[in-house]
Amino acid sequence: MALLEVEDLTTYFYTEEGIVQAVDGISFEIERGETLGLVGESGAGKSVAVQSLLGLVRPPGHIVDGSIRFKGEELLDYSETELRNQVRGEEISFIFQDPMSALNPVFTVGSQISEIIEHHRDVTEAEAWDRTVELLDDVGIPDPAERADQYPHEFSGGMQQRAIIAMALSCEPDLIIADEPTTALDVTIQAQILDLFNDIQTEYDTSMIYVTHDLGVVREVCDRVSVMYLGEVAENAPYEELYRNPKHPYTQALLRSTVTADRRTEELDPIEGSMPSAIDPPSGCRYRTRCPAAFEDCAEVEPGSYEVGPDHEVSCLLYGEGGDGDPRLHETGGTGGAGRRGRTDGGLGGER
Numbered sequence: 001m002a003l004l005e006v007e008d009l010t011t012y013f014y015t016e017e018g019i020v021q022a023v024d025g026i027s028f029e030i031e032r033g034e035t036l037g038l039v040g041e042s043g044a045g046k047s048v049a050v051q052s053l054l055g056l057v058r059p060p061g062h063i064v065d066g067s068i069r070f071k072g073e074e075l076l077d078y079s080e081t082e083l084r085n086q087v088r089g090e091e092i093s094f095i096f097q098d099p100m101s102a103l104n105p106v107f108t109v110g111s112q113i114s115e116i117i118e119h120h121r122d123v124t125e126a127e128a129w130d131r132t133v134e135l136l137d138d139v140g141i142p143d144p145a146e147r148a149d150q151y152p153h154e155f156s157g158g159m160q161q162r163a164i165i166a167m168a169l170s171c172e173p174d175l176i177i178a179d180e181p182t183t184a185l186d187v188t189i190q191a192q193i194l195d196l197f198n199d200i201q202t203e204y205d206t207s208m209i210y211v212t213h214d215l216g217v218v219r220e221v222c223d224r225v226s227v228m229y230l231g232e233v234a235e236n237a238p239y240e241e242l243y244r245n246p247k248h249p250y251t252q253a254l255l256r257s258t259v260t261a262d263r264r265t266e267e268l269d270p271i272e273g274s275m276p277s278a279i280d281p282p283s284g285c286r287y288r289t290r291c292p293a294a295f296e297d298c299a300e301v302e303p304g305s306y307e308v309g310p311d312h313e314v315s316c317l318l319y320g321e322g323g324d325g326d327p328r329l330h331e332t333g334g335t336g337g338a339g340r341r342g343r344t345d346g347g348l349g350g351e352r
């Protein structure tokens with residue numbers, strides 16, 4: 001059993017302008033010790049997706065469908081209070097983009113962390129304090145014993161984020177969810193925090209969901225990646241596989257727009273156009289309005305999730321029944337009249 005199994009999660013916002021289909025039927029799984037990257041452009045639904053997992057979506061937002069099984073238990077059956085007391089902080093920790101939103105300015109950093117430890121564990125105040133200093137040391141804060149007595153504003157941005165990570169680790173959670181945790185930091189500090197996430201993974205063996213718009217960052221920390229586009233998962237694969245063998249035209253475009261080991265800034269090719277509104281998303285495939293490989297069917301048929309390799313799924317009609325991912329075959333609308341190519345005698349890339 002996977003640690004977390006998300007199936008068909010659907011979260012809408014009922015606004016005066018219309019229904020925002022922020023997250024529309026996404027599925028993914030996380031094994032113990034595994035880090036999943038949730039990647040996509042701004043507005044793809046990444047934050048709403050992870051907030052949904054912990055009941056943090058506020059009206060007019062509602063989870064309207066789906067299932068979130070954590071260690072086999074359905075989190076959607078939990079009350080707000082149960083989620084807050086039993087799951088959040090104890091089994092699942094959340095790290096936000098802005099460290100100051102999680103730190104209370106009027107208490108010392110150490111007291112905030114040891115309070116959490118005392119609350120969740122059967123320890124004395126002194127033991128909790130020792131553990132706090134140990135944690136601050138673990139996350140790379142120098143002179144942790146002195147630092148523990150300081151207030152958040154005495155910490156730099158990078159040190160604050162380290163303190164937040166210490167706080168997230170304080171209850172030894174099974175899962176840490178980090179939503180763009182390095183975006184507010186400058187590049188050098190970002191790299192250090194990414195290293196820290198890697199060390200934590202090794203040392204604590206915690207599972208993690210890492211939300212970012214940057215596929216380059218994903219490479220640093222993630223085992224698997226789910227690429228999101230306009231509320232849906234476009235592609236799901238282990239990082240190396242996704243990187244070497246991207247199937248969805250959106251993933252391919254995203255990779256071409258990302259600095260990687262073999263692509264420098266000058267060679268970047270930004271994705272054209274912008275993401276349509278989630279209120280009235282395009283019919284069929286939501287990416288089709290920007291997709292260079294789109295063909296007739298894409299406007300009418302909603303792509304399913306097609307298996308294109310071990311542990312590798314893609315939601316694109318090019319890989320649907322009989323498709324082999326070659327857009328040229330679809331250029332003229334194909335041979336099937338409706339634009340779908342007939343089944344070949346099998347075995348090509350797109351076959352199940």
Ligand SMILES: Nc1ncnc2c1ncn2[C@@H]1O[C@H](COP(=O)(O)OP(=O)(O)OP(=O)(O)O)[C@@H](O)[C@H]1O
Binds near residue numbers: 021022
């Ligand atoms: N409170 C809200 N009311 C209405 N719509 C919302 C609300 N919060 C989010 N949305 C919409 O939900 C969609 C998904 O937003 P979300 O913040 O999850 O995107 P994201 O992928 O996290 O983007 P970013 O990279 O900018 O953080 C967007 O269309 C956004 O406008």
Ligand code: NI
Binds near residue numbers: 046047179
């Ligand atoms: Ni976000």
